[in-house]
Amino acid sequence: GMVRGRPRYNFVMGVESGMPADPDLLPILRKLALKDARWQVTAIGRAEIWRLHRRAAELGGDLRTGLEDTFYLPDGSKASSNGPLVEMLANYARDAGRAVASPAEAREMLVLVKQAA
Incomplete structure (x- = not known):
């Protein structure tokens, strides 16, 4: 095949050029992915992204976040850095x-x- 090693999917959700921020899509996307693939969600937005992250965690997806995706925590308060988002x-x-x-x-x-020193 064209893919070497374990395939990876990045489901981009919540942006105009991506999919809707709907956690109900994740089981379908997971089912359509190649067997044994790693996958993650890149979720952009405010409150709606946290349901996506929770569902991705429940379904075994890799988790990623950062201030490039959202400035807001689930309670609506502004994150001071990446730390609270990762937490x-x-x-x-x-x-x-x-x-x-x-x-x-x-x-x-x-x-x-690992890069050589």
């Missing part, structure tokens, strides 16, 4: 019975090569 996703992962990856584990999942 919310870590809570969603734990609520779904999942472990949170260490930095080394995350690099391995993303197939990031």
